[in-house]
Amino acid sequence: MNEVIKIFIPNETSANSVGANLLYQVISELINDENVEIIRNGSWGAFWLEPFIEIEKDGIRKGASYRNINLSHLNTIEEFFLDFEKRNPFDINEIDFIRKQNRIVFSRIGHEDPLNIEHYINTKGYQPLLTALELGPQKIINQIKASGLNGRGGAAFPTGIKMQTVFDQNSSVKYLACNADEGDGGTFSDRLIMESDPFALIEGMTIAAYAVGASKGYIYLRSEYPLAKDFLIRAIDIALDNNYLGNNIQNSDFNFDIELRIGAGSYVCGEETAMMESIEGRRGLVRSKPPLPAINGLFKQPTLINNVVTLATIPALLLSDQSDFSQIGSNKSIGTMPFQLSGNVKHGGLIETRFDISLNEIIEDFGSGTKSGEPIHAIQIGGPLGIYLSSSMLDTTLTIESLQELKGSVGHGGIIVFDNSVDMAEQAKFAMEFCVKESCGKCTPCRIGSVRGVEIIERLQKNKTSKDDATLLHDLCETLESTSLCAMGGMTPNPIHSIIEFFPNELIEK
Amino acid sequence: MSIDSSNIIKPFVEKKGGLMPALHALQHHLGFISKDNIAELAIAFNCSQAEVIDVITFYDDFRLVPIGKNIIKICQAEACQSQNCKQLLSDLTSYFSLEMGETSDDLNVTLKEVFCLGNCAVGPSVMINDTVIGEATTEKIISHLKNDATQKL
Known part of the structure; x- marks a missing residue:
């Protein structure tokens, strides 16, 4: 009686979006041996490796990335096993991206069929x-x-x-x-x-x-x-x-x-x-x-x-x-936080770790720098209502307190990296455009202020030195902050303030 | 119409706040919410037709007219912005000769923008009906439309 060989192929949106489902179809058609079993596991959250296929044999589980790899030429499952060995499979728990995390809430993801x-x-x-x-x-x-x-x-x-x-x-x-x-x-x-x-x-x-x-x-x-x-x-x-x-x-x-x-x-x-x-x-x-x-x-x-x-x-x-x-962290920043690293970064994915990690550690140690290889120009933290930090602020720690000091927030933990091709005036305009599209329309500052905001920023894009428009934008942001009913209008100015402050001369020239 | 809309609505009438799930179900079966559906919903949920229209028009997903068989949603949120999603959007609009929100005359394709599909680490992302495509290119999208029978979830 042979031991069962398990093949793990994730069934998760990001893995499927780069081909996991297709690979599953191809590989499952090769199996004619009851000692080989496919398990659709969850993703480990190391998305740059997806589709990450693992094989467990004799109690040892190793995997390899099948990004952009077509297996439709294979005829037998043995050919797949040979192909797999050629890709230098490794234990995912031994790579820094996973090893350096402190997974408590996400401790189970990737291991097994999530419905088991x-x-x-x-x-x-x-x-x-x-x-x-x-x-x-x-x-x-x-x-x-x-x-x-x-x-x-x-x-x-x-x-x-x-x-x-x-x-x-x-x-x-x-x-x-x-x-x-x-x-x-x-x-x-x-x-x-x-x-x-x-x-x-x-x-x-x-x-x-x-x-x-x-x-x-x-x-x-x-x-x-x-x-x-x-x-x-x-x-x-x-x-x-x-x-x-x-x-x-x-x-x-x-x-x-x-x-x-x-x-x-x-x-x-x-x-x-x-x-x-x-x-x-x-x-x-x-x-x-x-x-x-x-x-x-x-x-x-x-x-x-x-x-x-x-x-x-x-x-x-x-x-x-x-x-x-x-026991992890201090003040309000207790426990682990699932940061989500994406954008122009080599190794994007889910990073559950302590709050008092620096932005540099997240982007360099976990993310391995920009995908384009160009210098980092901006990092957005905390979603559309969060703030943009510049490349000179990479030693910022991601605690609730330290981001509050910068008039931002950890928010839901999103971290998006932009290289030097980004136009910060466009990002400022997008903040207002997003509010135009998504405002519920109940309160005036959010509903109308966002439209006026787009117009002012468009004028500033043509003339960065306009003192009148700079003042108008400042006053408009203040109105949104202090009179909107909810965080949508109230926090839409956050990214704009950060662009004015941390990216001098890119939206407004003083 | 072969599908009886009143049967679709019925299971949701007794639910608290059942109008949204009823709209989803109707649209899933019929493709869009018709004037007749609105009248029916108003009676079923004991509200005015204006209130039903109020809800339909607030949400991006609900529609009052038929739409393409393939709804192509192109993510334009920040993470995808860093991965040239604006270029992808303009490539797709010129390939299909459609503007955002438009539907092709043969009702095959509708283009829409969307803000975040949660697929941010492998952007730019596009969703075709219920399938998300990562590292999306115009070629990948065209090939998906051609082979979509083999790419079910």
């Missing part, structure tokens, strides 16, 4: 839920407060305090809403959890719902993520079949179910109040706060709203070795 619930359970999955059901709500919340976890969606609000607020509401109906409307350009950490470890999200939601007293949860998923939708539908079904969702979960008296809602191409629906409007079946117009969603949220009931990564972090906090997470 036995693998999930065998790697400490659902142990935190069982612990939670024993601890009871208040002790769970205490533990999350003590962990120092802040929301990973963008606003970095303390998760435990939000949970306490929902828990304290005296209401027979409460909701949990998972914000999976990951819309910031340059971000994909939520998608990677949903596609490559969906049970972590489902378990995190279940624990959070139990802690605050919600029996119904929604996942509001953006329509641009069809594969994540597919995985979530199947994972929810499997969790139901195994009594990890539904009634009397794991023989407790706790009932919880999850409904998946699909967005329809609106960025502003990632703003929590606009998201609630959308779930309720209306236009995604933001609501004014107060009332806070934790007190009066979805369908006017107390609602816990967190993004995907935040909820998927919760199980890790209830494991006995939770100190792994909480």
Whole structure:
């Protein structure tokens, strides 16, 4: 009896986008031996290697990149094995990109078929839920407060305090809403959890719902993520079949179910109040706060709203070795942060690490510099509402505090590298154009201010020395910041301020 | 029409906030939301037709007219900007002789811009219906349209 040879071919959006599905079709047609098995695993998040195919034989697992490689000329599986050996396969856990990370929340991605619930359970999955059901709500919340976890969606609000607020509401109906409307350009950490470890999200939601007293949860998923939708539908079904969702979960008296809602191409629906409007079946117009969603949220009931990564972090906090997470970092920047490195960089992907890492370490040690080989000119941090840093600021650490000092934010952890071909005045204009396209239109500064902003920047592109337009842009940004209803209008000036300050003479000449 | 729209709507009427999923389902089956659908939805969800139109027109994904069989969404967000997505967009508009948002006369192709497909590390990215294409080039997109039967998710 021969030992089974396992071939791992990821089934994940980025891997598929560069050919993983095609390779799967070709290789699966070669197999006529029951001792060879294909597993569609998740991605390790080292996207420059995708499609990264691995073979496990005699307990040893190694992989090789099949980017731009056509295998349709192969006739037998043995020919594939020979081809594989020629590519100098290696253990992905030994490359610096993976080895230097501190993967806690993303510890499972890449290893196995993400829908294999036995693998999930065998790697400490659902142990935190069982612990939670024993601890009871208040002790769970205490533990999350003590962990120092802040929301990973963008606003970095303390998760435990939000949970306490929902828990304290005296209401027979409460909701949990998972914000999976990951819309910031340059971000994909939520998608990677949903596609490559969906049970972590489902378990995190279940624990959070139990802690605050919600029996119904929604996942509001953006329509641009069809594969994540597919995985979530199947994972929810499997969790139901195994009594990890539904009634009397794991023989407790706790009932919880999850409904998946699909967005329809609106960025502003990632703003929590606009998201609630959308779930309720209306236009995604933001609501004014107060009332806070934790007190009066979805369908006017107390609602816990967190993004995907935040909820998927919760199980890790209830494991006995939770100190792994909480002992990393200081002040508000506690735990690990999944940075998402992309743009003009050789090695882009997901980097889960401490906050107090420098931009240089991220771009050089993990990213190996620009893809074009040209010098770095700008780095955008924190999405369309974040800031641009110049190449002289690479020693900046990525803590919440240090970015706040620069009037920026970590946001959802996106880091986009631009080489010296970038036109910063164009990037400033894009910030306003994006706001024109995505503003919900409810408040005037955002709706009209963004249009005026594009016009002023277009004039500045023709005459950088216009003092009048520089003053007008400054005043307009101030108006947006202080009078917009939500962060869309309120933070759109951030990238523009940073371009004026850190890229002198590129938008405005003084 | 062979598909009965009232049967499509029915499962969503009892759901809280069921209008959005109903619109998605209708559009999935029928391609777009017709005037008759709007009237039907208004009755089913006990609201005015204006409210239904209100929702449809807010969201980029919903449409009131037929659209191409292949919807090609070209990412124009920041990460793809660093990978020359503007050039790709202009190449595609000239190849198909269509402007952004337009549909070819034979209803085969619609071009749209999109802001982030979450495929940022292997940009520029394009989505054709439900398939994302990384390191996208005009050639890759044309070849995908020709062979799309072999490239299902």
